[in-house]
Amino acid sequence: MSDKLLNIKNLSIEYRTEDGVVKAVNGINLDLKEGETLGLVGETGAGKTTTALGMMRLIPNPPGKIKGGSIEFEGRDLLSLSEDDMRGIRGNKISMIFQDPMTSLNPVLSVGEQISEVILIHQNINTEAAIDKAEEMLELVGIPGGRYNDYPHQFSGGMKQRVVIAIALACNPKLLIADEPTTALDVTIQAQVLDLMNNLKEKFKTAMLMITHDLGVVAQVCDKVAIMYGGEIIEYGKIEDIFESTKHPYTKGLFGSIPNLVSDAKRLSPIKGTMPDPTNLPSGCPFHPRCDMAKNICSDRIPKHTNIDGHRIKCLIFEEETKKQWI
Amino acid sequence: MSNIILEVRNLKKHFKTPKGMLHAVDGVNFSIEKGKTLGIVGESGCGKSTTGRVILRLLEATDGEIFFEGQNIREFNKNQMRKLREDMQIIFQDPFASLNPRMTVSEIIGEPLIIHKLVSNKKELSEKIKELMDLVGLSQRLLNTYPHELDGGRRQRIGIARALSLNPKFIVCDEPVSALDVSIQAQVLNLMQDLQQKLELTFMFITHDLSVVKHFSDDVAVMYLGQLVEKAPSNELFKNPRHPYTKALLSAIPVADLKHKMDRIELHGEITSPINPAEGCRFAKRCAYVRPECSHGDPTLNEISDGHFVACHLVDNLVKNK
Numbered sequence: 001m002s003d004k005l006l007n008i009k010n011l012s013i014e015y016r017t018e019d020g021v022v023k024a025v026n027g028i029n030l031d032l033k034e035g036e037t038l039g040l041v042g043e044t045g046a047g048k049t050t051t052a053l054g055m056m057r058l059i060p061n062p063p064g065k066i067k068g069g070s071i072e073f074e075g076r077d078l079l080s081l082s083e084d085d086m087r088g089i090r091g092n093k094i095s096m097i098f099q100d101p102m103t104s105l106n107p108v109l110s111v112g113e114q115i116s117e118v119i120l121i122h123q124n125i126n127t128e129a130a131i132d133k134a135e136e137m138l139e140l141v142g143i144p145g146g147r148y149n150d151y152p153h154q155f156s157g158g159m160k161q162r163v164v165i166a167i168a169l170a171c172n173p174k175l176l177i178a179d180e181p182t183t184a185l186d187v188t189i190q191a192q193v194l195d196l197m198n199n200l201k202e203k204f205k206t207a208m209l210m211i212t213h214d215l216g217v218v219a220q221v222c223d224k225v226a227i228m229y230g231g232e233i234i235e236y237g238k239i240e241d242i243f244e245s246t247k248h249p250y251t252k253g254l255f256g257s258i259p260n261l262v263s264d265a266k267r268l269s270p271i272k273g274t275m276p277d278p279t280n281l282p283s284g285c286p287f288h289p290r291c292d293m294a295k296n297i298c299s300d301r302i303p304k305h306t307n308i309d310g311h312r313i314k315c316l317i318f319e320e321e322t323k324k325q326w327i
Numbered sequence: 328m329s330n331i332i333l334e335v336r337n338l339k340k341h342f343k344t345p346k347g348m349l350h351a352v353d354g355v356n357f358s359i360e361k362g363k364t365l366g367i368v369g370e371s372g373c374g375k376s377t378t379g380r381v382i383l384r385l386l387e388a389t390d391g392e393i394f395f396e397g398q399n400i401r402e403f404n405k406n407q408m409r410k411l412r413e414d415m416q417i418i419f420q421d422p423f424a425s426l427n428p429r430m431t432v433s434e435i436i437g438e439p440l441i442i443h444k445l446v447s448n449k450k451e452l453s454e455k456i457k458e459l460m461d462l463v464g465l466s467q468r469l470l471n472t473y474p475h476e477l478d479g480g481r482r483q484r485i486g487i488a489r490a491l492s493l494n495p496k497f498i499v500c501d502e503p504v505s506a507l508d509v510s511i512q513a514q515v516l517n518l519m520q521d522l523q524q525k526l527e528l529t530f531m532f533i534t535h536d537l538s539v540v541k542h543f544s545d546d547v548a549v550m551y552l553g554q555l556v557e558k559a560p561s562n563e564l565f566k567n568p569r570h571p572y573t574k575a576l577l578s579a580i581p582v583a584d585l586k587h588k589m590d591r592i593e594l595h596g597e598i599t600s601p602i603n604p605a606e607g608c609r610f611a612k613r614c615a616y617v618r619p620e621c622s623h624g625d626p627t628l629n630e631i632s633d634g635h636f637v638a639c640h641l642v643d644n645l646v647k648n649k
Contacts, residue, residue: 043508044479157371186370186535188594191579195593213509216538216581243585257513259542261565261582267520268542270513274478 004072005207006032006055006175011069013047013054016062020279024050026231027069032175037201037208039218039239041254042228045275048211051228052177055209056096057086074174092122095168099180101160105152111163112138112148118170137166141196158189165197172204179211194221215258219243227251230276230286237311247313249291285316293317295325332497332529333382334358338391340374340381347603351377353553354391356628359546361496364523364530366544366561368537368576372601374553375533376420379499382531383415384408395497413443416490420502422482426474432485433470436460439492459488464518480511484518491522497529504539516543537580541565546634549573552601552609555628559635569637572610608640616641 013025025047032038042048053059055071057078071078073094078086098104106114115134120127135145141162143155152160161181168176181197182190198221201208210222218225218239225242227235227250235248246252253271273290276282282289288298298316306318316322340352351374359365367375380386382393384400393400400411419425426435437456439445446452457467463484474482483503490498503519504512516539522528534540540547541561548558549572557570568574575592594613607622608614614621618641626638631646 043510187537187579188370188576190581191591192593194581195591214581215583219583219585219587220581240585243583254509255583257509258583259513259516259538260584261538261541261577261580262584262587268513268517270517271510272514274480274511275508 003033004031005034005036005074006030006209007070007072008055009070009072011051011054011071012067013050013059013064014067015064017279022278023281024064024231024278025054028226028228028231028233030226030233030236032207032209034174034207035201035205036224037210037222039222039225040209040211040228041213041215041218041225043213043275045278046228047231048228049179050231052096052179052209052211055177056090056094057081058090088122091118091168091173092171093173094175094177095171095173096177097161097164097168097179097181100184101157101164102184104164105160107152110149110151111143111155112150114163115167115170118167122171133170134166137170138163140169140200141166142192158185158193161185161193162196165193165200169200169204169206173206176201176206176208177211178208180213181210182217183212183214190217197221215243215254227254230281231278232286232314233312234287234314235312241311245311247308247311247318248315249293249317250287253290285314293326297322297325330360331358332361332396333531334394335382336392336394338378338381338393339389340377340386341389344602349602350553350604351601352381352388353601353604354625355550355553355555357548357555357558359497359529359531361529362523362527363545364532364543366532366534366540366547367550368534368540368547369550370535370576372552373550374601375535375550376501378550379417379501379531379533383412383417383499385417409443413445413493414496415499416493416495416497417499417501418483418486418490418503421506422479422486423474423506425486426482428474431471431473432460432465432477435474435485436488436492439489443493445493455492459492462491462522463488478511479507480514483507483515487515487519487522491526494526495528497531499531499533501533502535503532505534505536512539519543537577549576552599552604554609554625555636555638556610557635557637558628563632563635567635569631569635569642570610570639571614571616571641608638 008030010027010029011025012027015022015024040048054066059066066079112134115137116130119130119133135148139145143159143162182193185193212218222239225239226233229250235251246255256269257271259268271290276286284299284301285303288294301316303314303316305312305314317326336356338352338355342349342351355378369375381388388401403411433456436459437452440452440455446455460467465481465484504515507515523530532544544561547561547564548555551572557573568577575594578590578592599612608626611617611621620640626640628636628638629643630636631642
């Protein structure tokens with residue numbers, strides 16, 4: 001147990017809005033070891049970003065509220081920490097890269113100041129040493145240290161995302177949460193940034209939670225994968241489990257939806273329908289209205305996790321009691 | 328030859344900026360056959376959307392000719408152009424920004440029909456709207472809803488229905504699925520494929536997503552800084568890319584398959600500025616195979632095998648030496 005850097009148990013998060021209670025995250029379990037990369041995959045509204053914000057305790061309250069569960073990090077439950085203690089962890093031991101580098105940097109501070117700011121807050125060193133460290137960080141992500149005094153608008157999108165990565169890694173965090181870090185970038189730039197993140201991750205042995213909707217990116221950088229749907233993790237396992245022995249109908253549907261460069265399928269096989277309304281999730285299995293395999297039982301019975309050698313699937317097709325219905 | 332619906336010759340669009348002339352589109356030549364799809368790919372800022380807009384004369388070209396069904400449409404006057412718009416339509420990228428938030432679904436789809444006087448009375452209009460909604464898979468109960476009530480996939484279907492309402496022959500699709508989730512993206516792509524067959528449409532499909540373009544297009548043209556660097560039938564381009572930029576671009580795509588080994592050709596630096604570009608090959612600065620001759624004279628598109636065109640000094644030399 002002690003080798004687990006992060007252990008999320010039964011985490012539930014909801015937003016209370018005028019339209020009703022939005023159950024964004026419903027009892028998810030995740031764990032990460034040091035140096036491991038977990039991919040969190042899902043479509044818009046699946047609850048990926050809410051999970052990440054929950055881990056940082058950055059859910060806006062109101063309307064958001066962490067309903068239950070625990071987030072154990074280095075043996076301490078983050079949910080029971082005081083706000084001061086939490087501030088000492090954010091940006092220091094756990095840091096986050098946001099999706100859009102255009103909006104996550106402060107336009108009126110130079111990039112150097114934004115990097116040294118983090119260092120000054122968390123490390124007991126003087127300003128000069130912090131500036132040196134910031135220049136070092138810039139060089140590390142492939143930007144000349146001499147651009148310390150340049151402002152974000154003087155950089156291109158890929159460069160800005162490098163600055164964001166430099167800020168996130170400035171204090172050598174144990175855990176890096178990357179929320180769609182390359183979605184806003186062009187493919188050649190995406191390749192550069194992914195390479196950079198892979199190298200830095202190995203160098204510093206940082207564990208990483210990679211949030212993305214792109215299964216191609218997952219195949220390149222992740223060791224483990226969790227597929228989210230309707231606020232639940234419906235399939236979880238090693239990358240080989242997910243890519244080579246795909247089990248859950250939703251995950252299969254995701255693979256069928258992406259045009260593949262390697263194969264020559266003339267037609268895609270999309271998942272029918274659209275994401276469920278999170279204020280009014282379907283009964284039973286949240287995926288059943290869109291599932292081609294669904295039977296009557298799927299609308300009344302909430303599936304439990306079936307564990308096949310660490311490959312966890314939340315689907316009645318694989319449960320001991322119900323699987324005979326599909327044979 | 329008569330099968331060619333659209334041809335552009337030496338198309339240019341320059342924008343005046345405080346820093347100098349921005350060469351957004353700089354001497355592009357291509358043609359599209361009736362009923363086929365030409366995919367245009369490239370990174371942001373390469374001029375692919377501008378090309379689409381110039382062809383529809385939503386932007387006025389700086390130079391060059393655009394032939395639609397044999398007629399040079401750059402010489403058309405306002406009335407001729409309006410008539411022509413029945414045949415040429417566009418589907419925009421962002422279904423959240425391209426629909427008027429104060430109009431209902433039926434008003435949005437019906438507006439082109441009214442403007443072009445294709446219906447004579449209200450009954451005919453509402454029948455035509457319902458027909459179009461059926462065609463793109465929108466349920467009729469959504470007739471009086473507003474765009475903000477609908478999800479991205481449905482909104483993009485409205486955009487498609489609106490483009491189809493005038494019964495066009497040619498549609499420019501500017502990143503039609505980029506803003507959508509993968510499962511919805513697949514639905515919309517399948518819909519567009521069905522419609523193309525049913526209505527014999529010709530598409531110009533602009534995207535940055537190479538996997539989508541491979542799946543969807545008959546021919547693919549790769550753009551870099553306002554110029555075409557390579558054009559070939561889709562399978563040929565993906566199997567046998569010749570231009571160094573195309574090779575690097577293809578190798579950068581993350582493939583959702585663990586067995587697919589990546590031999591990535593890393594491109595250093597980023598796309599350079601299209602303002603007052605220097606003479607010579609525009610890709611030279613980032614190219615791993617750059618030679619002194621690359622900075623002299625623009626490389627031209629030369630056919631190296633059947634239907635496969637490449638604009639690269641190096642490939643020219645290779646072909647000549649053979």
